[in-house]
Amino acid sequence: MVKNTVRVEDIILFLAEDVITVLGDYKGKFIDNIVDVERVNELSLDWINPNKKEKQKIAENSSARVLLTDSSIAYNETLENQSKVLIVVSNPKRSLISVIRKFFTESFTPGIDKSSFVHPDATIGDNVYIGPNCYIGKCKIGNNNVIHSNVCIYDRTVIGNNNVIHSGALICVDGLGCMRQADGKLEEFPQIGGVVIGDNCYIGGNTHIASGSLSDTIIENGCKINGLCFIGSNDILHENVWITGSTMLAGSVEVGRDTNIFSRVVVRDWCKIGNGCTIGMGAVVTKNVPSGETWVGNPARKLDQK
Amino acid sequence: MVKNTVRVEDIILFLAEDVITVLGDYKGKFIDNIVDVERVNELSLDWINPNKKEKQKIAENSSARVLLTDSSIAYNETLENQSKVLIVVSNPKRSLISVIRKFFTESFTPGIDKSSFVHPDATIGDNVYIGPNCYIGKCKIGNNNVIHSNVCIYDRTVIGNNNVIHSGALICVDGLGCMRQADGKLEEFPQIGGVVIGDNCYIGGNTHIASGSLSDTIIENGCKINGLCFIGSNDILHENVWITGSTMLAGSVEVGRDTNIFSRVVVRDWCKIGNGCTIGMGAVVTKNVPSGETWVGNPARKLDQK
């Protein structure tokens, strides 16, 4: 649990125009933690989900003294007797997230740890953190990136801005394209394609992104790829694709924008998945998936098919 | 194959009160290896499984001169003519394990390799080995831990005693919780939970353990998690859970004590698996599993269901 003592006054000042009103006396009050509902204590900042029934009761029963709520809660005698403070905002969850980001997380100080290898021909943008024990080959890295420890970025990689790359991630590992010869031996096709990653992406820990074979593997802006995923050669992920942990896309797969691919999915090479699709946990995708559809199972089928 | 010349006398002295009796003349005899049954040679220490039929014959046919056996083997003329030595113990397998541990494995000398990064605010207990190229954030690590090379432990991790963490393992990587916005963009929920690991755990190579979101991800005493597993945010593994390689638990999964989860299983988020369950290889678990049951398949079902 992260603890940090924050004055309620400072939260109100920080949220600024998001605050509709504040109910109760907040002078001199403070919070020091934000936790799950089961662990809320007197010094937590709690929040009331606007979609919940009986919000009033939830507010009255919360152990916390300070609550982020929408404007539907009445500051009644019960709340007053508890000296509770209601910070009324239009979107309590969003305000909670802002407060967590501001007061409960630390940002990394830009800089390249001296234990990391950076190729002399690499280009590194401004305000980039590169943690210990990384390998940065001949590549271009934009601005405001956080690259955690033990990341390996091979040559022929281009990375945009505002990305987070977690430990152990591998970018642009030479893909493995094999041709079996008459004598059974496997000849590898040499790989000279790169990897291009846009802006605002999350690349998970120990995730493996293969180089393109001749052209590039492409991950567009806003993609979020969790840990232990395998992204194959020449895959193209359009904007805002969300891939949860341990998923495997074989080579030359194309995924449309705003698509969700849930855990432990595998997608056959050359398959095209459309925009706004959902691929369910554990699915084995062997065909193209049209935009907007939800597919599940092994082999994967459209969900509403009987 | 690990070789080490060990006098039979020293084995007997080391096993001490585990030894019921010794049959045959062991003076001046020695062994130098312990191998699989197909590779046993004259200088191996062999053992006779008490559950096998025809144990007497196995003992007589073994190429090894020195055998760990239970008390059911008769030291007859055939064994005598071969000058065999029988070290009679109550549990030959356990004695074999003790001998391997004592004479055929090396322990790591405590110390932190100078190539590893350790945050100044980290707390490291006594008798801890931290191999090369590790990243140790602001965390607490107890006593008698072996942390192999290239392990990354992020901030907000608490680790107990007597654990082994293999190379490339990631502990407390920020989980990835996304909210898709109206414009398709994915907003990440900031992660401030930690990871708490108890005592006597095994964390496999390249395994990924996500941080909790607000509260902690918890791995209780005695859990053994093999390599390339993904343990999600806020998962709770109770005592003595055994997870074999490449398994994926999504977020907020709870696994009861003494449960076995075999290879390449995936468990949906929020699922609860009871105590003493067995989840079969490749299962896709989408529902709660009551204690004591065995589930297999995709989607997983109770094994004896028709």
Next chain:
Amino acid sequence: MVKNTVRVEDIILFLAEDVITVLGDYKGKFIDNIVDVERVNELSLDWINPNKKEKQKIAENSSARVLLTDSSIAYNETLENQSKVLIVVSNPKRSLISVIRKFFTESFTPGIDKSSFVHPDATIGDNVYIGPNCYIGKCKIGNNNVIHSNVCIYDRTVIGNNNVIHSGALICVDGLGCMRQADGKLEEFPQIGGVVIGDNCYIGGNTHIASGSLSDTIIENGCKINGLCFIGSNDILHENVWITGSTMLAGSVEVGRDTNIFSRVVVRDWCKIGNGCTIGMGAVVTKNVPSGETWVGNPARKLDQK
């Protein structure tokens, strides 16, 4: 995209006896890239697949000035008017691969990066590259190996010649063999087996190869194992086995020569897969697979079974 300006004359000289003839005037001409068919430009080296229909038309329509072709293309007026150059060879794809290898890839300069840990008792052959942040235990490594950054090779490993091991790969991590005790606790069987890898193998990024338990895990010559695979204790892979990404072989699995195991397969421990088999994407193999057969599904079955 990798760019390198190469004179056509030098390509012809390099291909030497592979060249049947050259059609068109190549003096002073050059190429500077090799790319996918959709991206071919005036300065690309293009190739015409001998198996394609309408090869003549493809040659005439290619944007590239220089083409690798077989001898079936007529150097007609259309080609002449475009000043095209045809380098006629018996196997255009193979010649293309040779040109890529020679002119578009870089080889690693042998040497051990100073940031890597190498055990004083390790034996390293000639012409070996070991990238940054590796851990090399007490092991034997042959000649002409490329070991990328952040690879961990534990003790008891023997590696032959001409292998490529990608970043984050783990070789000979102690396997996890557990025995559950009467009180629920898991006792680990100590691991003293090694890993033996032959020649000409590819070990993918973040792939995990477990040590043998008593004997060794064995990977024979010419095996190609892509990223994020798990190879279990005492597995034996015979020659030229091809395993694509994210596959998991449990312990004591044996795979025959020239077998293909496609992505995200899992194989139960002790299963034997024959020679020349194909195991389809996502298969869950629970039984022995006879030589020459193709198996798919969960649980996996022979493909032509009804």
